[in-house]
Amino acid sequence: MWRRAVTLTQSKASQSWRAIATSSSKYGSTSASAAAAVDSLLLRSLKDHYLEVSRMTPPPKVSPPSPFxxxxxxxxxxxxxxxxxxxxxxxxxxxxxxxxxxxGEGDDPExxxxxxxxxxxxxxxxxxxxxxxxxxxxxxxxxxxxxxxxxxxxxxxxxxxxxxxxxxxxxxxxxxxxxxxxxxxxxxxxxxxxxxxxxxxxxYVKDHRNLIHWFKSVGTFINEKKSIDAQH
Known part of the structure; x- marks a missing residue:
């Protein structure tokens, strides 16, 4: 489930990354506008995945066997x-x-x-x-x-x-x-x-919490980076 959530918009995002990279290469070096576009694309992708994971239904609550x-x-x-x-x-x-x-080599990610x-x-x-x-x-x-x-x-x-x-x-x-x-x-x-x-x-619950935290922390980092760049 986590693999499907993380790759929800992978194809569309990859096309956008390639378009930005091609544009940047065409004009020599990565411009400030291209860098901003990359940040914006990343933030949109993170938000989409965050919302998708947030909507996942948690498993039924299970209690540990007594006396644990x-x-x-x-x-x-x-x-x-x-x-x-x-x-x-x-x-x-x-x-x-x-x-x-x-x-193992035989691991099936599905x-x-x-x-x-x-x-x-x-x-x-x-x-x-x-x-x-x-x-x-x-x-x-x-x-x-x-x-x-x-x-x-x-x-x-x-x-x-x-x-x-x-x-x-x-x-x-x-x-x-x-x-x-x-x-x-x-x-x-x-x-x-x-x-x-x-x-x-x-x-399952721990994986969910960790993934939610990861999307939020990466998004916060990118947002702070954009704020700092805007001041210069």
């Missing part, structure tokens, strides 16, 4: 999305789209709307322990697969995932009994495919 709760401010940060307690443990869930982590492959980071911490047990997983509508398990300092944001010195052994190289036990460990703590509907809807 949504962390306040998660939509505006790169921190954890969900948390719960399990005995003395604190379980924190981070999520990203798997397509943002692994780009399947982008489904957000059917999620990258899950599960942080299990205990009081008084500097390190936490952390799982990197793939989450799907009907399954959860563990990619790796490691001991690391407790995370603050999702960017910290790639900053560890050691990511743990390759999960598939572990003994089958160990793999099964680790799956049981996180499933006992409620980390399974039941999280998928909420996290899928949550990422």
């Amino acid at each position: 709760t949504i962390i306040k401010g998660a939509l505006d940060s790169n921190g954890p999305v969900l948390k719960r307690t399990y005995g003395k443990e604190e379980i924190s869930i981070y999520v990203m789209r798997l397509a943002n982590i692994i780009r 399947e982008e709307d489904g957000i059917n492959q999620l990258f899950l980071h599960v942080d299990v911490s205990k009081p008084g322990q500097e390190d936490s047990l952390q799982f990197l997983c793939g989450l799907y509508p009907d399954a959860l697969g563990i990619h790796s398990v490691s001991m690391r300092p407790k995370l603050e944001t999702s960017e910290d995932v790639v900053q560890s010195k050691y990511n743990g052994p390759v999960f598939e190289d572990l003994d089958q009994r160990v793999r099964d036990a680790l799956h049981s460990f996180i499933e006992e703590r409620g980390v399974n495919e039941s999280l998928f509907p909420f996290l899928q809807a949550w990422l």
Whole structure:
């Protein structure tokens, strides 16, 4: 959906860009009027896309499975999305789209709307322990697969995932009994495919908010540039 929104007027805009570029090249250097025309075209295109995205219907509201709760401010940060307690443990869930982590040659951009492959980071911490047990997983509508398990300092944001010195052994190289036990460990703590509907809807809303903010911030920058240029 986002790809279709962003390319709503791509063909028409591209024709306009080429017309301006051809005119500028014909007369040697880019004139002030050509630069102003480029800015105006960009602002119109940004506004069209902004309005299109604003009219998108959000998905139905989905609540996370109990006893997980949504962390306040998660939509505006790169921190954890969900948390719960399990005995003395604190379980924190981070999520990203798997397509943002692994780009395969066979990726089909038309399947982008489904957000059917999620990258899950599960942080299990205990009081008084500097390190936490952390799982990197793939989450799907009907399954959860563990990619790796490691001991690391407790995370603050999702960017910290790639900053560890050691990511743990390759999960598939572990003994089958160990793999099964680790799956049981996180499933006992409620980390399974039941999280998928909420996290899928949550990422949709976050993508929407990010895209709206991007159109607004770029438009504001161009408007300020035009104001400054007009003063000189």
